[in-house]
Amino acid sequence: QVQLVESGGGLVQAGDSLRLSCAASGRTFSGYAMGWFRQAPGTEREFVADISWRGGITYYADSVKGRFTVSRDNAKTTVYLQMNSLKPEDTAVYYCAADLSALTLRRVAGQYWGQGTQVTVSS
Secondary structure, eight states: OOOEEEEEEEEETOOEOOOOOOEEEOOOOOOOOEEEEEETSSOOOOEEEEEESOOEEEEEOOTTTTTTTEEEEEEEEEEEEEOOOOGGGOEEEEEEEEEEEEHHHHOOOOOOOOEEEEEEEEH
C-alpha cells in the first residue's frame, strides 16, 4: 500500500500561484509514476500532469501546459504541482495518484489515490 496525502490548496485570485504537494508513505515509492488530476463540481475527473519515476519525463494536459509544472523529490517521497497564472476555470479538487505506468495515469486511472485538496480561484 502507498498512502498519498495532498496539501497546499486554498483560495486565491486569478493570476496568483499555488504549489500543491503530495506526500507518499507506506510501501516503497520506488518505480511509481505520479500524476495530478482535478475534478470540478458536476464534471468528471480529468488528467492534469504526470511525471516519471526518475522525474525525467513529464506530460501535461493542454489546458495547463505552460502554466503548471510537476516535479518530484524522491528523497522526500513527495510530488509537487506548481500552478502559476491561475484562472477561475482551474477551480477544482486536485488529486494525486501513483501507478507503475504513466500511460495508466493519463487514462485517469491509478493504483493509489489521495483524498484531494481544494483549489478555488476567484475572478
